[in-house]
Amino acid sequence: MQTELGDLVEITTIERFFLLGQKQHPEATGVLTNLLYDIALAGKVISSKTNRAGLAEILGRTDEINIQGEVVQKLDQLADLVMYRLNDHTGRLAAMASEEHEDLLPIPKKFPTGKYILLFDPLDGSSNIDFNMPIGTIFAVYQRLTPSGPGQLVDFLQPGRKLVAAGYILYGSSTMLVYSTGEGVHGFTLDPSVGEFLLSHPFIRIPEVPAYFSVNLGYRKNWSEGVDHYTDYLQGENREIKALSLRYVGSLVADFHRNLLAGGVFYYPADTIDPNKPQGKLRLLYEAAPLAFLAEQAGGYASNGRMSILDIQPETLHQRTPLFVGNKFLVEKVEEYIRRYDT
Ligand code: AFP
Numbered sequence: 001m002q003t004e005l006g007d008l009v010e011i012t013t014i015e016r017f018f019l020l021g022q023k024q025h026p027e028a029t030g031v032l033t034n035l036l037y038d039i040a041l042a043g044k045v046i047s048s049k050t051n052r053a054g055l056a057e058i059l060g061r062t063d064e065i066n067i068q069g070e071v072v073q074k075l076d077q078l079a080d081l082v083m084y085r086l087n088d089h090t091g092r093l094a095a096m097a098s099e100e101h102e103d104l105l106p107i108p109k110k111f112p113t114g115k116y117i118l119l120f121d122p123l124d125g126s127s128n129i130d131f132n133m134p135i136g137t138i139f140a141v142y143q144r145l146t147p148s149g150p151g152q153l154v155d156f157l158q159p160g161r162k163l164v165a166a167g168y169i170l171y172g173s174s175t176m177l178v179y180s181t182g183e184g185v186h187g188f189t190l191d192p193s194v195g196e197f198l199l200s201h202p203f204i205r206i207p208e209v210p211a212y213f214s215v216n217l218g219y220r221k222n223w224s225e226g227v228d229h230y231t232d233y234l235q236g237e238n239r240e241i242k243a244l245s246l247r248y249v250g251s252l253v254a255d256f257h258r259n260l261l262a263g264g265v266f267y268y269p270a271d272t273i274d275p276n277k278p279q280g281k282l283r284l285l286y287e288a289a290p291l292a293f294l295a296e297q298a299g300g301y302a303s304n305g306r307m308s309i310l311d312i313q314p315e316t317l318h319q320r321t322p323l324f325v326g327n328k329f330l331v332e333k334v335e336e337y338i339r340r341y342d343t
Pocket of ligand 1: 123126127128251252253255268281282
């Protein structure tokens with residue numbers, strides 16, 4: 001009995017942890033804390049829908065094509081709607097943007113606007129849905145730049161350095177929420193029996209010795225010379241490092257999460273596959289910047305091969321970028337190779 005009580009005392013819910021964080025900042029109004037809690041709630045809803053996807057017969061494709069030219073999955077639409085609806089009325093946001101929509105998502109006129117803006121990729125890795133593989137939601141929060149009223153495009157075109165908070169919810173063998181507000185990276189695991197995220201991974205640091213590299217090797221012949229040589233380096237060909245093991249799920253959140261905990265590098269380089277996507281597939285604002293923020297907070301680094309992802313000034317809402325993210329020395333190494341081989 002005593003042990004059980006002892007265990008209970010050790011339990012830190014996400015709400016308690018957010019509040020502890022808020023207390024460190026006497027100037028805080030609690031708006032960000034509540035916004036993060038709203039996002040966690042959306043994560044719980046999406047998690048429950050994701051787990052029941054097969055049962056509820058909501059798997060499968062719709063006929064719609066999103067603005068990225070991809071077939072929209074029903075769960076994508078659902079996750080998108082959940083994120084929007086749980087955040088549209090709270091008065092905490094000036095506007096939102098989703099990877100699934102070409103334009104900004106305004107706050108309905110009947111609700112007040114607030115001081116933050118939220119970007120999200122509602123269900124990243126959705127081509128994995130039909131195969132019961134891990135998928136995730138990525139989110140990014142910035143302070144608005146315009147003084148009041150509905151949020152404008154300019155509020156969203158901010159470099160990752162300006163992020164106030166970022167994180168993801170991973171729907172895997174368990175559901176986890178990992179986030180940072182610039183004071184370390186913290187991970188919570190959803191306990192389905194109590195329906196709450198519990199602190200399981202405080203102050204995550206990327207291990208110094210990397211274990212994995214994660215990339216779609218199937219595209220190798222379409223990469224630059226620098227990235228090709230870098231891939232040899234990761235495989236220990238010039239004996240500078242011990243060869244890394246290859247792991248690639250094809251869900252960015254899952255691949256990133258594994259390397260965050262085990263050490264390694266994920267990359268999706270520029271390639272010559274599609275002349276319309278010379279910068280690769282991933283989006284700067286919805287995927288690369290929030291994960292770069294987490295990586296730096298965990299002692300790692302993210303680059304587009306030439307500069308820090310966090311220093312890129314976005315020009316459009318859906319712009320793409322090459323992404324190399326993980327252990328700092330591994331990401332700096334690719335910058336070295338690209339400088340040496342790619343003009
Ligand atoms: P989907 O959402 O279309 O599955 O794309 C997932 C993703 O954006 C990212 O999560 C993966 O890292 C990457 O694409 C995988 O892309 P490839 O299938 O080209 O390797």
